[in-house]
Amino acid sequence: xxxxxxxxxxxxxxxxxxxxxxxxxxxxxxxxxxxxxxxxxxxxxxxxxxxxxxxxxxxxxxxxxxxxxxxxxxxxxxxxxxxxxxxxxxxxxxxxxxxxxxxxxxxxxxxxxxxxxxxxxxxxxxxxxxxxxxxxxxxxxxxxxxxxxxxxxxxxxxxxxxxxxxxxxxxxxxxxxxxxxxxxxxxxxxxxxxxxxxxxxxxxxxxxxxxxxxxxxxxxxxxxxxxxxxxxxxxxxxxxxxxxxxxxxxxxxxxxxxxxxxxxxxxxxxxxxxxxxxxxxxxxxxxxxxxxxxxxxxxxxxxxxxxxxxxxxxxxxxxxx
Amino acid sequence: xxxxxxxxxxxxxxxxxxxxxxxxxxxxxxxxxxxxxxxxxxxxxxxxxxxxxxxxxxxxxxxxxxxxxxxxxxxxxxxxxxxxxxxxxxxxxxxxxxxxxxxxxxxxxxxxxxxxxxxxxxxxxxxxxxxxxxxxxxxxxxxxxxxxxxxxxxxxxxxxxxxxxxxxxxxxxxxxxxxxxxxxxxxxxxxxxxxxxxxxxxxxxxxxxxxxxxxxxxxxxxxxxxxxxxxxxxxxxxxxxxxxxxxxxxxxxxxxxxxxxxxxxxxxxxxxxxxxxxxxxxxxxxxxxxxxxxxxxxxxxxxxxxxxxxxxxxxxxxxxxxxxxxxxxxxxxxxxxxxxxxxxxxxxxxxxxxxxxxxxxxxxxxxxxxxxxxxxxxxxxxxxxxxxxxxxxxxxxxxxxxxxxxxxxxxxxxxxxxxxxxxxxxxxxxxxxxxxxxxxxxxxxxxxxxxxxxxxxxxxxxxxxxxxxxxxxxxxxxxxxxxxxxxxxxxx
Numbered sequence: 001x002x003x004x005x006x007x008x009x010x011x012x013x014x015x016x017x018x019x020x021x022x023x024x025x026x027x028x029x030x031x032x033x034x035x036x037x038x039x040x041x042x043x044x045x046x047x048x049x050x051x052x053x054x055x056x057x058x059x060x061x062x063x064x065x066x067x068x069x070x071x072x073x074x075x076x077x078x079x080x081x082x083x084x085x086x087x088x089x090x091x092x093x094x095x096x097x098x099x100x101x102x103x104x105x106x107x108x109x110x111x112x113x114x115x116x117x118x119x120x121x122x123x124x125x126x127x128x129x130x131x132x133x134x135x136x137x138x139x140x141x142x143x144x145x146x147x148x149x150x151x152x153x154x155x156x157x158x159x160x161x162x163x164x165x166x167x168x169x170x171x172x173x174x175x176x177x178x179x180x181x182x183x184x185x186x187x188x189x190x191x192x193x194x195x196x197x198x199x200x201x202x203x204x205x206x207x208x209x210x211x212x213x214x215x216x217x218x219x220x221x222x223x224x225x226x227x228x229x230x231x232x233x234x235x236x237x238x239x240x241x242x243x244x245x246x247x248x249x250x251x252x253x254x255x256x257x258x259x260x261x262x263x264x265x266x267x268x269x270x271x272x273x274x275x276x277x278x279x280x281x282x283x284x285x286x287x288x289x290x291x292x293x294x295x296x297x298x299x300x301x302x303x304x305x306x307x308x309x310x311x312x313x314x315x316x317x318x319x320x321x
Numbered sequence: 322x323x324x325x326x327x328x329x330x331x332x333x334x335x336x337x338x339x340x341x342x343x344x345x346x347x348x349x350x351x352x353x354x355x356x357x358x359x360x361x362x363x364x365x366x367x368x369x370x371x372x373x374x375x376x377x378x379x380x381x382x383x384x385x386x387x388x389x390x391x392x393x394x395x396x397x398x399x400x401x402x403x404x405x406x407x408x409x410x411x412x413x414x415x416x417x418x419x420x421x422x423x424x425x426x427x428x429x430x431x432x433x434x435x436x437x438x439x440x441x442x443x444x445x446x447x448x449x450x451x452x453x454x455x456x457x458x459x460x461x462x463x464x465x466x467x468x469x470x471x472x473x474x475x476x477x478x479x480x481x482x483x484x485x486x487x488x489x490x491x492x493x494x495x496x497x498x499x500x501x502x503x504x505x506x507x508x509x510x511x512x513x514x515x516x517x518x519x520x521x522x523x524x525x526x527x528x529x530x531x532x533x534x535x536x537x538x539x540x541x542x543x544x545x546x547x548x549x550x551x552x553x554x555x556x557x558x559x560x561x562x563x564x565x566x567x568x569x570x571x572x573x574x575x576x577x578x579x580x581x582x583x584x585x586x587x588x589x590x591x592x593x594x595x596x597x598x599x600x601x602x603x604x605x606x607x608x609x610x611x612x613x614x615x616x617x618x619x620x621x622x623x624x625x626x627x628x629x630x631x632x633x634x635x636x637x638x639x640x641x642x643x644x645x646x647x648x649x650x651x652x653x654x655x656x657x658x659x660x661x662x663x664x665x666x667x668x669x670x671x672x673x674x675x676x677x678x679x680x681x682x683x684x685x686x687x688x689x690x691x692x693x694x695x696x697x698x699x700x701x702x703x704x705x706x707x708x709x710x711x712x713x714x715x716x717x718x719x720x721x722x723x724x725x726x727x728x729x730x731x732x733x734x735x736x737x738x739x740x741x742x743x744x745x746x747x748x749x750x751x752x753x754x755x756x757x758x759x760x761x762x763x764x765x766x767x768x769x770x771x772x773x774x775x776x777x778x779x780x781x782x783x784x785x786x787x788x789x790x791x792x793x794x795x796x797x798x799x800x801x802x803x804x805x806x807x808x809x810x811x812x813x
Contacts, residue, residue: 191686193678200675204664210623210653211676211729212644270664 020315021264021279028286036293042170044289049175050164052285054237056178058256059263059277060185061111061229066260067189068222069202069269070118070128075230075256077139078110079249082234084147087154087244096157104231110139111227115220122216125267136253143246155242164240174236181232185225186274198222203270258305259284262312284308325387326351326514327403327483332381334367341367342378343538349483351512354505356525356546358518359535360558360608360776360809365518368535369485372516373405374398385482404476405485410468414461419443421460422475446474450504466497473504483514490519502528520608522551522813534558552806555813559776559805567781568753570760574784575599578768579651579737584629586619591793592629597737597768602759604783605772606808612792613772614656617739621646621653633737647676652730654723656741656772662726663714670696670710672725677733699728703758720751727758738762739770744778756782776805788812 016023032039058075065072082103090099114128114135121127155161166173189195201208201218209215233252238244263280265272287308291301325348334342342364349355357365370376372383374392382389385401392398395405412421419440420427428434443456452470460471469489476484490498505515505528517529525532526546533543534557541557579597593616597603605613618624620631622641631638633649646653655661663672673696674681681691696710705724707717714725723743730738740759744752759769759782773779779786786803788796788811796811 187686193682193687196671196675196678196687200664200667200671203667204660206661207664207675210621210643210655210661212642212647214644271666 021262021276021283024262025279025283025286028283028290032286032290032293035290039293046167046170046172046175048285048289050172050240051289052281053172053174053178054233054240055252055255055259055284056175056277056281057181057229057233057236058252059259059281060178060181060274061226061233062253062256063260063265063272063274063277064185064222064225064229065128066265066267067199067202067270067272068219069124069205070219070222071125071257071267072111072114072132072223072226073129073253073257074110074114074132074136074139075226076249076251076253077136077143078107078227078230079234079237079252080244080246081110081139081143081146081249082107082231083238083244083248084143084152084246086235087152087238088147090156090160091152091154094156096155096160100160100235103234104228107227107229107231107234108224109227110135110230111224112220114227115223118219118223119216125269140246140249143249147244147246149246151243151245153243155238160235160239161242162239164236164238174240177232177236181229182274182277189273199270201270203268254309255284258309258312261316262308264316266316267313324350326385328384328387329368329372330382330384332368332371332378332383334371334376334378340538342371344381345535345538345540346381347533347540347543349514349516351482351514352509353531354509354515354517354529356517356519356529356532357535358520358522358525358532358554358558363535363558364538365535366487367538369405369487369516369518372398372403372483372485399479399481402480402482403485404479404481404483405487406469406472406476406489407487410465410472412460412468412471415459417457417459418447418454418463418471418474419456421471422446422456422478442478443474446477447471449477450474450507464497466493466500469493469501470504473508481513483516484508485516485518487518488520489517490521490524498524520610520813522554525554526551551813552810555806555809559809566753567778568757568760570764572784573600573764573766575766578634580632580635581620582630582632584616584619584631585627586615586792587625587627589615589619589627589792591791593789593792593794594629595787595794595797597770599736599766599768600763601784602763602769602771602782604779604786604803605770605789606776606779606786607789607812609774611789611812613789614741615792616789617653617741617770617772621651621739623653647733647735650734650736652676652733652735652738654726654730654738654740654743656745658719658722658726662729663722665715666713668711669700669705669707669714669717669725672714673699673728673732676729680732695732696728699731703728703731704754718747718751720747720754723747723751723755727755735767737768737770739772741772742774743771744773744775776808779803779808780805 038044058079061075062072085106086099086103089102090096114132117131118128123131162173164174168176189199197213198218198221201213201215205215237248259280260277262283263276265276287304291304328348330346332342332345345368359365367376371378374394374397383392384390390401392401422443423439427439440456447454447456450470450473452474460468489501493501508515519525529546531543532546532549532554534541534554536558575598577596578599582594583592585592607613615624619626622643622645626641633651638645638649659665670692674692678687680695681688683691693710700707700710703724705721705728707721714722744755762769771782780803783803786798786808787794788798788808790812798807
């Protein structure tokens with residue numbers, strides 16, 4: 001083999017290593033098409049989009065906390081809490097807008113609370129783990145208390161239902177919301193001074209602090225965004241199911257974490273963005289979709305998902321070398 | 322005294338790019354207290370680590386009572402009767418005194434630990450140095466002096482015949498120091514030899530019998546303490562030719578740009594006041610641990626301050642934070658490039674623009690073309706050697722990494738540039754370029770504060786020199802008084 005050819009292959013190898021996530025996504029799409037003839041049908045694809053958008057919005061929030069050098073395990077609890085508040089308040093007050101406002105307020109409060117705790121402890125990932133584990137318990141408890149542990153059925157306003165069920169030109173509104181949120185976040189992260197400062201503070205808080213970046217403020221912002229995204233995800237989820245369970249967020253934090261990390265967002269902070277969220281959420285959704293299409297038991301699905309997360313973490317570590 | 326007990330013969334040790342020890346020979350007698358002195362980087366600590374088995378010498382031999390010994394690691398050293406007490410003490414603070422003294426040999430061959438006996442033996446060793454304390458006490462509760470006592474007791478428990486002390490006095494109060502001296506005299510009585518490293522020459526005159534001076538990895542001389550003076554020691558320490566060259570510059574010192582009044586960091590021992598002028602390079606000399614870096618960190622607002630104020634162009638800084646300092650026009654190139662100066666796995670260009678993102682903003686958004694232009698401007702201006710502006714700084718050499726840090730601060734157009742060890746760990750060619758950059762800055766009317774532990778650099782670059790010692794500015798030198806002997810006299 002000539003040197004030119006060799007270097008071409010090395011470069012291709014390097015590209016493949018840097019884009020493992022994209023290759024995995026393509027492989028899954030091919031696998032889906034081979035396994036099921038319905039895979040490429042518009043209905044299946046749009047159903048898929050609708051289904052992944054809740055996790056997609058959650059993954060945006062989780063990624064924001066990764067970018068500022070932490071992570072958030074409480075977003076599942078926040079999702080449950082916001083869901084029961086949103087549906088419950090709509091039911092009791094008759095106003096969907098009031099319910100949503102309450103959910104968004106609660107989500108922001110929960111996120112900001114995590115952010116403040118991170119500021120106070122000057123925490124990194126270790127503190128984030130414990131802090132959000134604890135606040136997650138609080139969130140779950142609030143959800144359970146509010147609805148006395150029972151599911152709340154409701155969602156009456158048509159426009160509320162449309163968020164999760166409706167389409168614009170046969171494209172699900174939920175997916176549009178998800179994509180718009182990703183675009184907005186991506187612009188903030190990549191194209192504004194604020195976003196660049198956020199990423200710098202996540203990548204190396206010492207050097208960021210020394211150039212006068214408000215590292216703590218960035219942490220507060222990242223975690224508050226995670227709370228807000230959980231609230232928005234709760235609104236989309238409840239509008240689809242027209243009900244809220246205090247357990248609906250169980251495991252949702254892990255789904256978001258897996259999607260975010262599988263997509264290529266790094267655990268070390270400051271590296272990643274919404275392209276990775278898009279790829280990760282699609283990979284994760286496709287895996288679920290394929291496992292369902294092929295009729296694999298849901299218990300086995302957990303094994304597969306767990307294995308994927310472990311693989312993604314190992315790849316992240318190897319790529320950092 | 323009873324003839325040579327321990328001998329070092331022709332020991333050399335190299336690290337990549339540095340000859341840390343160059344054919345060092347010395348011998349020491351039983352009951353002798355030997356001082357080992359020298360500038361930063363003279364090779365004292367390296368020698369200690371070779372004796373202790375932490376480093377393996379490239380060549381040369383060690384002899385105890387005339388027999389060659391091979392010390393492959395600290396455990397072997399301890400068995401041969403050599404113990405070292407490091408400046409940063411090697412104790413486990415969560416464990417008791419007794420456990421620390423007998424760490425690693427609490428029981429033999431997996432037999433159950435006999436706590437009562439361990440404590441009794443620990444108590445005996447503590448008694449021998451007159452340290453009256455319950456061996457069950459947790460080490461974390463002891464003062465630095467107390468921990469040092471435990472280290473000495475531990476050395477005795479290994480039946481040490483030679484105890485190496487690396488700057489034992491650095492964090493002791495006068496009272497504690499007296500106690501340490503009493504213990505050393507007692508060790509001497511028992512025939513134990515001590516090698517005592519200290520930057521405080523006064524101590525050497527009060528406790529040591531003999532003194533060995535090291536410089537650039539070599540032993541310059543050994544003599545009885547009673548035969549030398551402090552001046553003589555300093556002369557031996559610094560007496561070298563300055564082989565490095567420094568770029569010439571014209572001196573145009575203008576009006577005052579920075580004034581520091583009674584600044585004291587939290588936990589600091591002294592207040593500092595000084596000023597700085599446009600067109601001036603202010604060198605800050607002193608020994609490692611003299612509080613130079615800490616003073617600058619307090620000035621820039623990185624560490625908390627306990628009082629004092631900073632004026633830039635006559636205006637007082639609103640608060641003590643990097644944000645306020647940077648806005649006022651101060652740049653701070655830290656000693657620790659990798660951790661504090663750079664975002665190591667980001668590209669060159671994002672590192673260059675990070676301190677002033679405003680320079681790449683167009684209509685409220687970051688502009689990629691502007692970012693590239695800014696990066697290219699500095700890559701060319703200060704000759705950063707790289708195939709691409711998108712290269713991660715991780716992949717650059719030390720000198721080029723330092724240039725990226727310089728570029729980052731150039732982009733803020735600050736009037737005052739604080740450089741902490743600007744040429745540490747970079748090669749000679751890149752050093753010269755950094756000096757040229759400094760000259761260039763002052764010729765533009767900016768002001769530079771340069772902390773350096775390399776005397777030639779201080780001598781070659783500074784218009785004025787402040788010497789620091791124990792957190793205080795002990796001397797301000799200008800003109801002909803900027804010379805090695807004067808600086809070292811104040812620094813020690």
